[in-house]
Amino acid sequence: MSSFSNDAFLQRMKAVAQNRPTITPVPARKRTRHERDGTSSAVASDDERDDPTMGSTPLAGLNLNRSGPATQNAANAVRAFAKKQKLRGEQLTQVDTFLNDTPTVREGKLFALVLGLQNDVANIIVAAPAFSVSPELQTNIKSYALAVMLSPKLAQYRGDLPVQHVMNILKKHRFDMPPGIENNPADMQKITAAVQYAFTQDRSSLKKKLFSSVRVTRLDAAGTRVVLDLPPGQHQNLFGLAQAFVEGTKCRITNALCGRIALMRYVYLQNSTSSFWVSLDEALAAMRTAAEGNDEACDAMFEDLIHMDKTLHGAVDIVYQATNNIQQEVDDLIVAGRGREKRADVGSSDPTDDTTSTPEGNGTEGGEDDESNEH
Known part of the structure; x- marks a missing residue:
C-alpha cells in the first residue's frame, strides 16, 4: 500500500490545525435521583439546589446583593433610634417614607439634604457678627x-x-x-x-x-x-x-x-x-x-x-x-x-517712642509715662 503524499492537502491540514478553535468540553450533568429511578418530581433535590449548573434558570446576571426597601426588623430598629433622638412626629413619618424608598430615591434625597445644609451654613456665616477680642x-x-x-x-x-x-x-x-x-x-x-x-x-x-x-x-x-x-x-x-x-x-x-x-x-x-x-x-x-x-x-x-x-x-x-x-x-x-522671629519695631516708626495707639474699643489712653520732669 502506497503512503498518502498530497502536499497541498497536508499544508491545508496543518493550517487548520494551527487555527483550530478551542473547544471546551461540557461536563456531564449529574443525574438526579428521580432520573435514576425513572420518576419525576416538582421538588428539586439537594444536589440541584447546590449545583448552579443544574436546573433550567441560569444565575448569570442575577444581583444576589440587590438592595431595596428596608426589612421590617431594620425599619423597627431605625424607628426606635429616631425616637431616642426626639424627632418630631412629621420627622418620624419622613423616616418611615425614607425606609420604604428605593436606593435611587434615597440617594437623591440625601444629596438634596446636603445642598440644603450648605445653604444653611452659608446663611449662618453671613449672619455671624464681626470678631472682637473677648x-x-x-x-x-x-x-x-x-x-x-x-x-x-x-x-x-x-x-x-x-x-x-x-x-x-x-x-x-x-x-x-x-x-x-x-x-x-x-x-x-x-x-x-x-x-x-x-x-x-x-x-x-x-x-x-x-x-x-x-x-x-x-x-x-x-x-x-x-x-x-x-x-x-x-x-x-x-x-x-x-x-x-x-x-x-x-x-x-x-x-x-x-x-x-x-x-x-x-x-x-x-x-x-x-x-x-x-x-x-x-x-x-x-x-x-x-x-x-x-x-x-x-x-x-x-x-x-x-x-x-x-x-x-x-x-x-x-x-x-x-x-x-x-x-x-x-x-x-x-x-x-529664639531665632525664628524677626527683630522689628512695633506700632511706631520712631524707635524711641514708648507708646502705641489704643486698640479700637478699649476706650483708654495709650499708657505713656508722664516723665517730662525726670531729667
Whole structure:
C-alpha cells in the first residue's frame, strides 16, 4: 500500500490545525435521583439546589446583593433610634417614607439634604457678627504679656519678638479664639493689636515702679510738680522692688528675675527718658556679646548686677523661690522661639517712642509715662 503524499492537502491540514478553535468540553450533568429511578418530581433535590449548573434558570446576571426597601426588623430598629433622638412626629413619618424608598430615591434625597445644609451654613456665616477680642481673651493676653516681660529668657523688650512669643502661646492654648482665625488676617490683626497694647501698658507700669523705687514727685511752692531723687537710705531695696514687679501675677521671685530687675534699675538711672527700653535692649545685647554665648558668664554678670544693686539701694537677704509651671512654660516657649522671629519695631516708626495707639474699643489712653520732669 502506497503512503498518502498530497502536499497541498497536508499544508491545508496543518493550517487548520494551527487555527483550530478551542473547544471546551461540557461536563456531564449529574443525574438526579428521580432520573435514576425513572420518576419525576416538582421538588428539586439537594444536589440541584447546590449545583448552579443544574436546573433550567441560569444565575448569570442575577444581583444576589440587590438592595431595596428596608426589612421590617431594620425599619423597627431605625424607628426606635429616631425616637431616642426626639424627632418630631412629621420627622418620624419622613423616616418611615425614607425606609420604604428605593436606593435611587434615597440617594437623591440625601444629596438634596446636603445642598440644603450648605445653604444653611452659608446663611449662618453671613449672619455671624464681626470678631472682637473677648474679655476672656483679653485677660489671658494681659496675663501672658506680663509673664513674658518678667521672663529672664527674653532677649529684648521692644519690637516684634515679645509680641510673637505671646501670639505663639495664644495659638497653643486657643483662649477663646475661633477655629481658623489664623486664615483671617483682619481678625488676627485685632488680636495682635491687643497684645501690642498689653505690652505698652506693661512697659509703662514697670517703668513707673522703677521710678518710685528711687524718686518721688512733689509740688513746689508755686504748685508745680517736680521730681526729686530720694536719698539712698529711702530707696526701695531689690527684694521690695521684685515684690512690686510680681504683684498681681503668678510669677515668683527668682534669682534670674532679680538679675533682670537690677539691670533695669541700673539702666533707668542712666536713661529715664522715653528711650529707656531701647537702652535696656542695647544693654542686654552688649552683655550677650561680652559673654560670647557662654551662659555661665552671662549668669555671673547678672549676679554682679544684683550685688551692685544691693550696695546702692539697700542690702537685703532675698529668699528665692522656685519657678512655677506658668513661668517655666513661658521660658520654654521663648527659648524654642529664639531665632525664628524677626527683630522689628512695633506700632511706631520712631524707635524711641514708648507708646502705641489704643486698640479700637478699649476706650483708654495709650499708657505713656508722664516723665517730662525726670531729667
